[in-house]
Amino acid sequence: MDRWIHPLLRPFGLSNGPRHKAGNGRKPAFLSVETLECREVLSNYAFLPNRWPTKTRLTYSLPSDGVYWFKSTNVMQASLDNALGANWRTTVAEAVYQWSSVSDLDIAQVPDGAFAGDYYVSPAASAPFGDIRIGGYDFANSQILASTFGPPPDGWSRAGDISVNVGVNWNLGSNIDLRTVILHEVGHSLGLDHPSDTQSIMYESYQGVRPTLAAGDIAGIQALYGARRDDSYTLAGIGVSAANPISLAAPALGERATALGGIELAAAGAADYFRIDVPEGFVGTSLKMTVSANAISMLSPALSLVGADGSTIRSASAAGQWGSTVTIDLGPVLAGQSFVFKVNSAESNRFAIGGYRVQADFAGGQVPQPTPPAPTPEPTPVTPPPVVIVPPVTPPAPVTPPQTTPVTPPVTTPTVPKRFRPLRKLPAPIRAPVNKPKPVVKTPAIKKPVTAPVAAKPKTSLSALAKVLLAKK
Numbered sequence: 001m002d003r004w005i006h007p008l009l010r011p012f013g014l015s016n017g018p019r020h021k022a023g024n025g026r027k028p029a030f031l032s033v034e035t036l037e038c039r040e041v042l043s044n045y046a047f048l049p050n051r052w053p054t055k056t057r058l059t060y061s062l063p064s065d066g067v068y069w070f071k072s073t074n075v076m077q078a079s080l081d082n083a084l085g086a087n088w089r090t091t092v093a094e095a096v097y098q099w100s101s102v103s104d105l106d107i108a109q110v111p112d113g114a115f116a117g118d119y120y121v122s123p124a125a126s127a128p129f130g131d132i133r134i135g136g137y138d139f140a141n142s143q144i145l146a147s148t149f150g151p152p153p154d155g156w157s158r159a160g161d162i163s164v165n166v167g168v169n170w171n172l173g174s175n176i177d178l179r180t181v182i183l184h185e186v187g188h189s190l191g192l193d194h195p196s197d198t199q200s201i202m203y204e205s206y207q208g209v210r211p212t213l214a215a216g217d218i219a220g221i222q223a224l225y226g227a228r229r230d231d232s233y234t235l236a237g238i239g240v241s242a243a244n245p246i247s248l249a250a251p252a253l254g255e256r257a258t259a260l261g262g263i264e265l266a267a268a269g270a271a272d273y274f275r276i277d278v279p280e281g282f283v284g285t286s287l288k289m290t291v292s293a294n295a296i297s298m299l300s301p302a303l304s305l306v307g308a309d310g311s312t313i314r315s316a317s318a319a320g321q322w323g324s325t326v327t328i329d330l331g332p333v334l335a336g337q338s339f340v341f342k343v344n345s346a347e348s349n350r351f352a353i354g355g356y357r358v359q360a361d362f363a364g365g366q367v368p369q370p371t372p373p374a375p376t377p378e379p380t381p382v383t384p385p386p387v388v389i390v391p392p393v394t395p396p397a398p399v400t401p402p403q404t405t406p407v408t409p410p411v412t413t414p415t416v417p418k419r420f421r422p423l424r425k426l427p428a429p430i431r432a433p434v435n436k437p438k439p440v441v442k443t444p445a446i447k448k449p450v451t452a453p454v455a456a457k458p459k460t461s462l463s464a465l466a467k468v469l470l471a472k473k
Ligand SMILES: [Zn+2]
Pocket: 018, 019, 020, 021, 022, 184, 188, 194, 202, 203, 204
């Protein structure tokens, strides 16, 4: 066990023990048929010391060739391209998908780059590559096909990482079968050890082409992460038919898009239905509906616009891809219109299960805008005019009265902007400040002097005041 707790202290390779290596056609001679049958009952799956904690979503990535990869340099992509053509990437994706599809664990492929295999990140940090990275180099030992770190904390940022021995003569569908070995190694990445069941893909030795998981493998991964559960909508019976779709919320005021995540297709052949209503106020806009499993799962989603009876009107898909995004652009739509969309998978035997999100974008045209926040500098312009009006009443001490009189106008002014707020919904809110001086002019201060006509022209009274003051001097 300690070799898993302190993996960084040991050279990677033989000393890591056989539990995470697939031997090349090596069959232990000491096992008889009888002992195998006996052990099968006890162990058709086994666990490594760790599992991925509190996660139902993992990612994997393919590091760039040329980066430092454990004891060597990653050359897996060019090596497999040369041996198998570019399609080996689909084989790897299919192997990852098999584990994901039978457990409550979405594993999405994400970008990788020129980051060394020991690029350190805390397991809790967000790394610029997948949780599980698959690279490779020539082991110079044909008896070891691949090796893998278990879940964290094993290997820290290298937890779950797989090294493929590019010195092996790889094939697709014949010995040595890349899919079989990737299936085995991804099982280690997720926390499974070698059981005694020779039928298991996790058996310690390569036993020929095994394109699918055995019953023990499925039981093992489900014991670790649970069987796949459907999303809360489907479990509640919502979105299961065109007549009972999941309603997408209208976009927020001023926004063009609304989205919904946390949904999934939990079984091959499953479908979810969504309804989107074009909200009032959207003038001249077009509707674009998108379904995406990008960075969420291995799902290859398909999207259809359907009629009330569920019949397909338009559809789009990207068969053969995984973690893909599909869009239907409906063009111009009218406020009040409703559309029902169906999401299922373009595939049946692969990439048919996984989480995704949907999004409705209202592009172009006019979008209902929220009321802009009312500017509140009104109180300040209110105070100066009373100052001008009051001095004539008590010339000797013009300073004290203004302080008391300005208090009353601000109390009344808050009602003034409220009256004007509805007007600001109009496209020209700039006019509002122009109207404000008017209520200020008729401020209650006029009542005090009683000689109202004088107050009508503040400028003249100011100059008059100046003259009076000068004359008194
Ligand atoms: Zn192994």
